[in-house]
Amino acid sequence: xxxxxxxxxxxxxxxxxxxxxxxxxxxxxxxxxxxxxxxxxxxxxxxxxxxxxxxxxxxxxxxxxxxxxxxxxxxxxxxxxxxxxxxxxxxxxxxxxxxxxxxxxxxxxxxxxxxxxxxxxxxxxxxxxxxxxxxxxxxxxxxxxxxxxxxxxxxxxxxxxxxxxxxxxxxxxxxxxxxxxxxxxxxxxxxxxxxxxxxxxxxxxxxxxxxxxxxxxxxxxxxxxxxxxxxxxxxxxxxxxxxxxxxxxxxxxxxxxxxxxxxxxxxxxxxxxxxxxxxxxxxxxxxxxxxxxxxxxxxxxxxxxxxxxxxxxxxxxxxxxxxxxxxxxxxxxxxxxxxxxxxxxxxxxxxxxxxxxxxxxxxxxxxxxxxxxxxxxxxxxxxxxxxxxxxxxxxxxxxxxxxxxxxxxxxxxxxxxxxxxxxxxxxxxxxxxxxxxxxxxxxxxxxxxxxxxxxxxxxxxxxxxxxxxxxxxxxxxxxxxxxxxxxxxxxxxxxxxxxx
Numbered sequence: 001x002x003x004x005x006x007x008x009x010x011x012x013x014x015x016x017x018x019x020x021x022x023x024x025x026x027x028x029x030x031x032x033x034x035x036x037x038x039x040x041x042x043x044x045x046x047x048x049x050x051x052x053x054x055x056x057x058x059x060x061x062x063x064x065x066x067x068x069x070x071x072x073x074x075x076x077x078x079x080x081x082x083x084x085x086x087x088x089x090x091x092x093x094x095x096x097x098x099x100x101x102x103x104x105x106x107x108x109x110x111x112x113x114x115x116x117x118x119x120x121x122x123x124x125x126x127x128x129x130x131x132x133x134x135x136x137x138x139x140x141x142x143x144x145x146x147x148x149x150x151x152x153x154x155x156x157x158x159x160x161x162x163x164x165x166x167x168x169x170x171x172x173x174x175x176x177x178x179x180x181x182x183x184x185x186x187x188x189x190x191x192x193x194x195x196x197x198x199x200x201x202x203x204x205x206x207x208x209x210x211x212x213x214x215x216x217x218x219x220x221x222x223x224x225x226x227x228x229x230x231x232x233x234x235x236x237x238x239x240x241x242x243x244x245x246x247x248x249x250x251x252x253x254x255x256x257x258x259x260x261x262x263x264x265x266x267x268x269x270x271x272x273x274x275x276x277x278x279x280x281x282x283x284x285x286x287x288x289x290x291x292x293x294x295x296x297x298x299x300x301x302x303x304x305x306x307x308x309x310x311x312x313x314x315x316x317x318x319x320x321x322x323x324x325x326x327x328x329x330x331x332x333x334x335x336x337x338x339x340x341x342x343x344x345x346x347x348x349x350x351x352x353x354x355x356x357x358x359x360x361x362x363x364x365x366x367x368x369x370x371x372x373x374x375x376x377x378x379x380x381x382x383x384x385x386x387x388x389x390x391x392x393x394x395x396x397x398x399x400x401x402x403x404x405x406x407x408x409x410x411x412x413x414x415x416x417x418x419x420x421x422x423x424x425x426x427x428x429x430x431x432x433x434x435x436x437x438x439x440x441x442x443x444x445x446x447x448x449x450x451x452x453x454x455x456x457x458x459x460x461x462x463x464x465x466x467x468x469x470x471x472x473x474x475x476x477x478x479x480x481x482x483x484x485x486x487x488x489x490x491x492x493x494x495x496x497x498x499x500x
Contacts, residue, residue, distance in 0.1 A: 002188070013092070020121035024112060024128060031108045031132025035141045039101045042093050046390040049144040049418045051095055054085045059427045062361050065237070070417060077188025078146040085395060090405040091425040103148035104141025108132055110155040111341045115163050118309070120349040123355055126370040127344040133378040136279045141339060146189065150338035153189035158312050161199045166206055166215060174216045179225040186229045189336045190238065196226055198315035205308045242328060251330040251465045272331040279333045279462035280340050290369045294350030295343055301353050313342045392463050392494050393417045395494035396432050398487040399459045408458040409438035410450065415463030415492070416440045447476040454481050454499045463492040
């Protein structure tokens with residue numbers, strides 16, 4: 001770590017370093033344990049996961065570079081890895097979530113390495129605790145989505161930029177390595193383009209400061225290769241995704257309104273930013289204020305003492321905000337997850353500044369705030385309880401309990417992909433053979449007319465939407481059929497009917 005980030009008050013004895021290393025190891029171990037806990041809960045795949053998984057199940061490798069079904073937009077690199085894992089280990093929930101789970105663990109270790117480049121050992125314990133214990137970081141380590149991989153790619157790029165000094169490698173070797181790394185990053189993690197822009201700027205300032213202007217040619221070559229790859233990715237995949245009517249509709253409330261002075265618009269902007277801060281480090285007012293203050297303090301300190309290293313953390317976040325303002329990105333929390341380690345590192349630098357002050361009171365206040373915020377961000381109650389969402393298999397088992405067969409089961413459109421996954425791709429699909437050929441709807445249905453055709457005991461399976469959307473449909477069914485029983489799980493229902 002650069003000596004400018006330390007003063008004598010933060011230098012540790014050998015024993016002090018050992019204690020910090022042990023504490024860091026315990027924090028990482030706790031983070032791994034919590035990720036294991038949620039991974040082994042083995043919940044059913046929810047709608048967004050199922051929609052992605054069925055693309056992997058249905059399409060060969062080459063098709064993963066094209067437009068996917070079911071409004072899915074992950075990068076092809078992630079899809080290919082998941083497809084390889086499914087080929088090796090099958091299509092169970094455990095197998096499909098294994099790679100994101102491993103990414104969650106690797107991201108935690110990489111964050112420790114990144115923090116060591118910016119703050120002292122005692123200070124890094126706080127941001128490391130937030131990433132290890134925060135619920136959102138744990139949750140996306142057990143979800144078949146690309147967000148934990150985004151954190152791995154982004155932090156790996158930052159560490160490589162810091163470790164690969166432009167002066168240490170031959171110019172051709174340096175260029176070749178970064179061209180390859182950048183290409184892989186772009187096709188594996190879309191947000192990596194924000195970090196690659198920061199890395200290019202980082203190296204440009206390094207060359208400019210050293211006055212070795214001949215190296216700018218090789219840096220320009222690297223930048224051109226990255227831009228070409230991103231242009232191909234943008235034209236072949238990303239542009240269609242951005243202009244997708246579905247994506248525009250679902251993300252419309254996650255846009256910043258910065259071209260107006262309307263107070264309601266700026267209130268909306270603040271609520272979106274607040275949502276990020278809450279997921280970043282806790283929902284208490286103290287946490288939000290403390291993290292904003294520390295991030296600004298850390299950013300100012302870094303830019304004054306090492307602008308190049310500040311750019312690696314701050315520029316990707318700034319570019320994300322710019323992309324949102326231009327309508328090319330969204331404020332949905334999960335797509336910002338890759339920025340959270342960067343912001344937590346900035347917060348760590350801010351805490352480092354406070355820790356370097358001579359006044360004991362400042363240090364006590366900073367330590368107290370860190371302790372309160374750590375407790376606030378840790379949701380052990382939620383982690384300890386089996387969370388259930390869209391547990392469609394319970395409703396499918398309920399249908400079998402009532403001796404429902406394929407001939408008298410109707411699957412509403414919002415449950416169709418999950419139903420198909422569990423009856424065709426899942427390793428335990430044979431246990432639902434009796435209902436696998438049920439009538440599956442692909443759009444809205446006139447249940448009034450449908451219920452008039454019911455013959456004997458019949459079941460209707462719903463899933464993936466809010467209850468109030470189904471009330472009118474249930475009223476239509478009840479005109480011609482009598483409800484015998486129902487079973488529901490969060491975001492999923494099955495109704496058993498008999499003809500009136």
